[in-house]
Amino acid sequence: MTYSSILFIFCFLPLSLLICAAVPERHRNKAIFLESTLFCASFGLRYMCFMLGYVLVNYTCGRLIGKLRQVGKRGALPFAVGVMTDFFALLTARSHLFEGLREKLPGYVFPIGISLFSLSALGYLIDVFRGKISPERHIIRFSLYLMMFQRLIMGPIVSYRTFKRISKQRKLSLENIGQGMTIFVVGLAKKVLLADNLLVLYRAVWSVDAAKLSVVTAWLGVFSYVLCLYFTVSGFSDMGAGAALCFGYRFPSAFRYPLFSSSLSRFGGRWHIQAVGWFRRYITRPISMTTRKIWLRRVLYTAVWGLTVYWYGFSTGSLIAGLLFGSFRLVEHYLLPHKLLKATGIIYTFLGIMLCAVFLSANSVTTGAGVLWAMIGGTRLIADSLTFYLLRSYIVVLLIAMYASTDLFRNALTRAARSKLSGLIYAAKPPAVLLLLALCTAFIAYSGSSGEMILTL
Amino acid sequence: MKKLADRLTGAAVLAFMGVMLLLTLFHRKETYSESEGRALAGFPTLFSQEEGTFTDRLTLYAADHFVGRSGWTAMKARLDSAVCESISEGVYIDKSRLLETMITERGDMSPAAEAVNSFAKSYGGAVYFAAIPTSSGIYSELLPLYLMSVTEKQLIDGFYGALSGDIRKIDAYNILKMLSDNYIYYRTDPRWTSYGAYAVYRTVIQKLGFQPSKFDKYTIEHLTDSFRGSLFRRSQYMLCKPDIIDIYQYSGGAEVTQCLSISSDGTGESLPFYNMEALESADMYGVYPGAEVPFLRIETSVNNERRLLVIKDQLANCLLPFLTQHYSRIDVIAPELLEGAVTEYIDPSDYEQTLMIFGIDSLDSSEVFNKLNSGKEN
Numbered sequence: 044m045t046y047s048s049i050l051f052i053f054c055f056l057p058l059s060l061l062i063c064a065a066v067p068e069r070h071r072n073k074a075i076f077l078e079s080t081l082f083c084a085s086f087g088l089r090y091m092c093f094m095l096g097y098v099l100v101n102y103t104c105g106r107l108i109g110k111l112r113q114v115g116k117r118g119a120l121p122f123a124v125g126v127m128t129d130f131f132a133l134l135t136a137r138s139h140l141f142e143g144l145r146e147k148l149p150g151y152v153f154p155i156g157i158s159l160f161s162l163s164a165l166g167y168l169i170d171v172f173r174g175k176i177s178p179e180r181h182i183i184r185f186s187l188y189l190m191m192f193q194r195l196i197m198g199p200i201v202s203y204r205t206f207k208r209i210s211k212q213r214k215l216s217l218e219n220i221g222q223g224m225t226i227f228v229v230g231l232a233k234k235v236l237l238a239d240n241l242l243v244l245y246r247a248v249w250s251v252d253a254a255k256l257s258v259v260t261a262w263l264g265v266f267s268y269v270l271c272l273y274f275t276v277s278g279f280s281d282m283g284a285g286a287a288l289c290f291g292y293r294f295p296s297a298f299r300y301p302l303f304s305s306s307l308s309r310f311g312g313r314w315h316i317q318a319v320g321w322f323r324r325y326i327t328r329p330i331s332m333t334t335r336k337i338w339l340r341r342v343l344y345t346a347v348w349g350l351t352v353y354w355y356g357f358s359t360g361s362l363i364a365g366l367l368f369g370s371f372r373l374v375e376h377y378l379l380p381h382k383l384l385k386a387t388g389i390i391y392t393f394l395g396i397m398l399c400a401v402f403l404s405a406n407s408v409t410t411g412a413g414v415l416w417a418m419i420g421g422t423r424l425i426a427d428s429l430t431f432y433l434l435r436s437y438i439v440v441l442l443i444a445m446y447a448s449t450d451l452f453r454n455a456l457t458r459a460a461r462s463k464l465s466g467l468i469y470a471a472k473p474p475a476v477l478l479l480l481a482l483c484t485a486f487i488a489y490s491g492s493s494g495e496m497i498l499t500l
Numbered sequence: 501m502k503k504l505a506d507r508l509t510g511a512a513v514l515a516f517m518g519v520m521l522l523l524t525l526f527h528r529k530e531t532y533s534e535s536e537g538r539a540l541a542g543f544p545t546l547f548s549q550e551e552g553t554f555t556d557r558l559t560l561y562a563a564d565h566f567v568g569r570s571g572w573t574a575m576k577a578r579l580d581s582a583v584c585e586s587i588s589e590g591v592y593i594d595k596s597r598l599l600e601t602m603i604t605e606r607g608d609m610s611p612a613a614e615a616v617n618s619f620a621k622s623y624g625g626a627v628y629f630a631a632i633p634t635s636s637g638i639y640s641e642l643l644p645l646y647l648m649s650v651t652e653k654q655l656i657d658g659f660y661g662a663l664s665g666d667i668r669k670i671d672a673y674n675i676l677k678m679l680s681d682n683y684i685y686y687r688t689d690p691r692w693t694s695y696g697a698y699a700v701y702r703t704v705i706q707k708l709g710f711q712p713s714k715f716d717k718y719t720i721e722h723l724t725d726s727f728r729g730s731l732f733r734r735s736q737y738m739l740c741k742p743d744i745i746d747i748y749q750y751s752g753g754a755e756v757t758q759c760l761s762i763s764s765d766g767t768g769e770s771l772p773f774y775n776m777e778a779l780e781s782a783d784m785y786g787v788y789p790g791a792e793v794p795f796l797r798i799e800t801s802v803n804n805e806r807r808l809l810v811i812k813d814q815l816a817n818c819l820l821p822f823l824t825q826h827y828s829r830i831d832v833i834a835p836e837l838l839e840g841a842v843t844e845y846i847d848p849s850d851y852e853q854t855l856m857i858f859g860i861d862s863l864d865s866s867e868v869f870n871k872l873n874s875g876k877e878n
Contacts, residue, residue, distance in 0.1 A: 044555050053524065057517040078855075085555040218503055221510030228513070240584050243507060247646045266564045288508075432644050436585035469505035473512040484520075487580070488572030489589050489734075493561025 044085040046282040047234050048492030076183050082192035087152050098186040101164045108171050110176035122172045133161040137357045156195045162321050167203045192376045193287035197279035199294045200317040202280040211293035223288030230281025230479045233274040235493050240440045241271035253413030257424035264399050267405040270444045275497050300450040305388035307375050320350045345369030364403040371395045410459040523567040540564040574736035597687040598731035601637045607864035610621035613662035615869035620667050625852040630670040631656045632859045635685035672700045686743040689729020694746045697819040710826045718748040727784040753825050758799040784862050788817035793835035795845050797831040809851040815859035835871040
């Protein structure tokens with residue numbers, strides 16, 4: 044059961060909230076754990092067993108590391124076992140190299156959210172091994188870190204220390220539910236109203252042979268991919284964070300309006316903040332400590348960006364996209380003049396992101412190259428009837444999506460809330476959220492859910 | 501102030517969710533949806549042989565019984581056609597009509613062609629074949645280009661090319677295409693109207709060796725003007741005008757004397773030629789003879805002792821009334837509804853002519869066409 048389904052919105056979420064509110068505070072962790080187990084079971088009993096086993100392995104390894112690291116350096120053994128298990132699970136589920144193994148496993152189901160919770164688990168083990176945190180003794184609390192249903196699909200990857208702090212400050216209140224539901228509904232709208240429509244547009248463009256694409260259509264296709272990716276991932280993150288806030292957990296938001304940033308470094312700092320931050324924290328920083336050579340650090344920096352984007356797609360195209368982005372950032376770092384018009388910055392950032400997205404979105408490098416060729420006019424076709432049809436059909440969605448991907452609306456609201464209009468803004472909030480929820484309901488009522496994803500993390 | 505707004509939002513959203521949940525749980529569950537014309541999903545059991553996981557089936561159940569389902573879907577169709585690409589639940593919404601867009605998933609048609617060929621080979625008489633396009637094929641220019649990787653004309657041409665040379669093919673596509681300004685297809689359904697069927701009948705009957713009945717000899721009776729077809733049922737798009745169902749009565753011509761549904765043991769059950777009860781159901785197209793009848797025998801007052809074997813799918817039903825002016829007996833077989841092979845019911849050599857009429861959507865079903873022969877091969 045995905046977040047954007049009738050079953051979750053109108054049954055699982057309100058009922059689990061009700062149960063949680065009904066049990067006393069000291070049993071709430073257990074209640075959320077049971078609810079999360081049920082949530083996992085909704086993807087299949089095998090998935091539930093996998094999750095419970097996964098939690099148990101990481102819990103045990105964490106405890107063993109904690110015990111053995113006092114005695115010499117023997118903590119390395121459980122650490123290696125834990126890290127290898129997590130890596131193996133991640134690669135088995137996502138890498139193409141393990142396709143044969145996946146087919147051989149009887150009744151294999153894709154472990155939803157594995158890319159995110161495996162990073163969480165790895166981060167936990169590393170922190171315990173380095174002695175930054177003491178291992179969690181309480182297994183229920185630990186299991187919530189990995190499998191709590193509000194974080195499971197695309198929840199923010201926070202470090203265990205942050206998670207513990209957030210859990211401690213948990214407060215179940217109507218106020219939090221209001222704020223949480225607002226975030227949830229906005230995330231739902233991002234997925235159902237924008238991302239789903241953009242996905243159709245993207246697929247329409249990609250159904251055409253790259254050699255016959257006109258320039259404008261190719262740009263339209265890649266642009267719709269960027270928007271769709273952003274709204275899918277940020278929509279699910281918002282839904283997760285919103286649902287968590289209903290239960291009192293205040294997780295940080297994963298995106299800070301990255302798309303129309305005025306430089307690539309700003310984009311990098313606002314896109315999927317916790318995931319990108321994880322790679323910086325656990326890979327870039329420790330390795331760059333080992334060398335003092337500047338050029339080696341730069342190479343490493345680019346390589347880690349390659350790895351970060353590779354993690355999204357697990358394909359050659361995504362590796363190329365990541366390496367491209369890393370190199371662009373280096374170029375920007377060295378060549379960017381100190382004074383630059385904001386508009387110029389937005390334009391070159393946009394071009395850079397589009398270039399990376401071409402390779403991220405294409406199935407193969409050759410398709411990517413073909414699309415790129417079409418984008419620079421290699422097919423000698425500026426626009427054709429398909430272009431006009433798609434523009435006519437999607438112009439409203441595209442404009443709304445572009446507006447929604449900037450912070451203009453939020454800023455306008457903040458300004459209005461400080462002015463005389465504040466009463467009006469606050470009064471309009473409940474009906475506006477309800478209206479948005481009703482709109483989203485209309486879009487998923489026929490099929491019952493909107494689970495189609497541009498990528499599975 | 502902000503706190504109050506947050507609390508109000510929380511309470512409002514929770515109340516909305518709760519009300520929808522309670523209404524969905526406690527309103528009376530239908531097993532059949534009249535507005536969509538299909539059976540609704542039943543509550544899933546944990547261990548079932550059906551496809552998909554328990555949650556998938558529970559999601560379907562929740563969607564099917566969600567309170568105000570058709571209202572929500574109608575709202576989506578209005579929004580889609582107003583704001584976005586005019587496709588809602590796979591239905592293209594044009595100003596004048598609804599069109600099917602899920603047309604790229606058609607399977608291989610060559611097994612059907614082979615089955616027809618081997619039927620024709622072992623059969624002494626002449627075989628005539630008419631493959632009927634859907635409205636998406638005739639009005640393909642209304643659909644966005646990227647949806648049409650292969651046109652229905654190409655599909656039919658390919659299928660006809662795979663049929664052996666002895667089989668006479670009827671080019672229904674071009675006949676209908678030329679008349680596309682007329683009411684030959686329903687606006688809310690992918691099937692043809694009686695007028696579309698009449699246009700194809702004219703060519704068919706000439707090939708079969710008769711003069712077609714003149715159009716002005718018919719009196720046309722409008723049975724209903726509120727037929728909403730399967731495309732409407734899926735999209736619930738209310739702004740498209742409902743359709744008219746016509747029957748054509750030939751004044752002063754031959755009459756249908758008997759209409760029998762014959763079961764596998766040879767006993768017949770008398771049926772009305774037009775099933776007026778279908779007008780009360782969701783799919784009013786069922787009014788035409790032959791709906792849901794595996795083997796139908798039509799006897800007429802034509803005095804020529806000629807017999808025709810018609811092998812067809814449900815789409816062909818509205819063409820049958822036109823044939824009654826020319827044969828004293830027409831045996832109509834719908835292989836998709838037959839239990840066994842065609843030859844278990846009839847002996848094809850009793851007929852000098854066999855007419856096959858199939859919609860293009862039936863042509864990729866090898867299961868249906870294998871029934872033409874399987875009796876002989878065993």
